[in-house]
Amino acid sequence: MSQNYLRTDLTTWEIGPYHGALPVPMRLKLQLDGEVIAHAEVETGFLHRGLEKACELHPWKSLVSYADHLDPEGAVFGEIVLTNAVEEIFGIPVPERAQCIRVILCELTRISSHLAYIVRMAKMAGSETIIHYVLRDRERVLDLFELLTGARFSINFLRYGGVRFDVTEGFIERVLELCELIRIRIKEYNDVFTYNHSFIKRSANIAPLSKELIRHCGITGPNARASGVCFDLRKTYYGKAYDRVEFEVPVGVGALGVVGDVHDRFIVRLKEVSQSIEILKQLVETIPSGEYCNLVDNKISRAIRGEAVSRVESSRGLLSCYVLADGKDTPARVQFTTSSMFNVKLIPYLISGVRIEDLPVVLASLDLSVAEADK
């Protein structure tokens, strides 16, 4: 901090859209006081793809493949939020087996997304050994996606009224094997990385997120839970096969630093992976028999006009979708609201007062997806 009698100037440094410190394409204009960031400005919009307009121009059947490009790492969340909204408008019932399959895919995607988060954090902190191990385990999750849906990332699997294919005994066996594998590996990651003293020094007590800032910016998801705000849509609002399983919602307690610092955000996501494993084990063992898709009355009829909002707890936070149908072949409006939009708003507030060397770690800890933020 500059003293009163020592006149120092702030250095301006603009980085972006591509830079090693930035996890996503965006432009940051930083005012530096020595090595500490005094003031920051963010510019995004580099990945705007016109997703919402494209949804307005395509027939109802094709919307699912646009929705799963909303967040490439968490494709199924975009699909599920769109299909729920459309099913609510047109009154299409979804069989229980299909709901279970959808939730299984959600939890697998959550595991895959959080493993990728570990990779990004490790890379920014400078530890490159753990990256390869985590990516190898993530390949096992992606193998499961490929087995069921045919694709690793943009799965295009959900349909109005259910899902595209049924799960088989072989798939269920492999899910249980994966759960066991990830459970063992989490312990390994904790030994090598999470409780490694040098990583704790890079992440504890850094950039704590206060509840006031959460309220100001509307932050949801693991970032908010790490600061003590216990809000998980799966427990409070959602229902839909989540009420068949028992699980806990991990909340940050600041065990190794202050509540809501970078390390807390990391730990909360690791604990969520453990809880996702529990959910998966319970679900695949009690999956109800029945239809995997409602093929009888899942037609989109032109006679129905209406609107609906659906929400889902995605791996990054609250994801909601508004759909408006006005009796035509294409929707009148599709709008997605993602948590990354608010995380971008949070960045300038969070990184003021942080050292420039901690900037990559702090930005990676927010789990930003610019594809979600810019749509």
Added chain:
Amino acid sequence: MNTQGTWIVSWFDLVGLPKDLPHWVYTLVSLVCVYLFVVIPSAVLMSYLDRKLTADLQARIGPNRAGYAGVLQSIADFLKLLQKEPQFKWGLRENLWLVSHTMALYSTLAVLPLGSLALLVDTEMSAFLPFWATLVLALGTMLLGLTQASVPGWFGGIRVAAQTLAGSFPALIALVCAGVRAGSFKWSSLVHSQSFALWGWAAISNPFQTVAFFVFIISGLVILAIPPLDGGLSQSDIHGGVSSYLHGRRLSLFQMGRLYGFFFWCLITVVLFLGGWNLPESLVSHLREGESWIMLSFLELTCLLIKTFFLMLVVTWVARVNTRVRVDQITDFSWKVLSPFSLVALMGASLWAGWRAL
């Protein structure tokens, strides 16, 4: 010619050079030979071992295309870097860096202790000369960073200067500890006071020397910005700092300089604390009686280099497993942890040596 020169004569005999050339020719030739036949092969071998070991730790294969099992990878990388065109025209400042860097760093070739017969400079100041060279190297790197018009280079230069300053103090004190034990700073006496066997090494002889050993090696990493303590050359936020705008030949010069610094710091640590080039007594006396100087120097060099490589690999291992430490945490650690430990080690070592002398 004195004993120190005897070994040169035997090598020249082998090669077939005349014996009546002026001394500076012999010195020059021997320096070039040391560089070409000791430093360069060590660098190639070390970088290969580093990459393969790192790959092993990370569950991947590593270089396996250039040559059998990738042994020629370092040479291939070097040749590739040589042919890249530099982007900026170099001015006076950059050339100044080049001269000072080269002069400082490679002048230590003359001081490298490579065996009992291969010592060109064996005076009371020998142990301090490489240390001086690292300081000039840091000055050169700092100037290189500050002359850049961009924030990454600037920050890199300042960070390197801060790290060097923080690391020099404990390194110097630990160096003095080693000298206190041996009674002198000549390479020959430093090594002679240790033995081949493990219990004769300086690092194990008394607890204060162990502390001095750890302080010396860690503060060396701080001064030279070797991973994991390479906050000054951090890749993730300032794109390498001073090297962010170096490409092609200049980058290869920079990387070679860093590798050489790491190599000679580990070499000096081995000489000071880990037994140096000592071979079993019986073998040494046998070789000396038989006047087989070439065999003796070759075996001593091999022993020394094996220990050096082992130390370098241990440091690399620690670097790969842990995260990079932030630069202010490095300097904090150096001032608040290493320096007090080094002072305690010096006091303890002096008392021990004094008590033994009584």
Added chain:
Amino acid sequence: MDKNIILSKLNKEFPTLKFETHRFGRSEVDSVWVESQNLLKVIEFLKFEPELNMEFLENLNVSEIDQVLVLSYFLTSSYVFSEVPFSKSIVLRTSLVLPDGESMVSGFSVSHILTNADVFEDEVGELFGIRFESKLNKDLKIKRNLLPKGLRGFPLRKSYKMGSVVVDPQIKKSKSEAGQ
């Protein structure tokens, strides 16, 4: 019943205003039509009323229906400092008349009351061509430039013709001069 509390309080506080209430889709949430000049008062009341405390703007949706822009404000009770998040929700609707041609529409910004509204207002402002007049000093910390520089027209309006991308000739000229 939660929704009755909200409506009854609104009617009590604003007896002169007539609120047109519908059901939102097939859900239990009410959607209330408000005149655009009364919107700020209603939102302020809903936020600061102690029992309601509806300070989280979950979504601000703008849709074009029959040449009119309908703005829907999805307000819910806070999830940060309350035990039961999302316990109360309401949808406030207002409308803006869409002018002919490609000119911008003016609307009132609510970002001085609902702090996360500027995220939505920036986005729909750029894509629909709505200028939200704000009472705050515009916080310049975040800029979102979604559309390419010099793009004419507002993509999300129904009158926007796909494939007719018109880039400002000045921009094109300066780019070619720069040798790109």
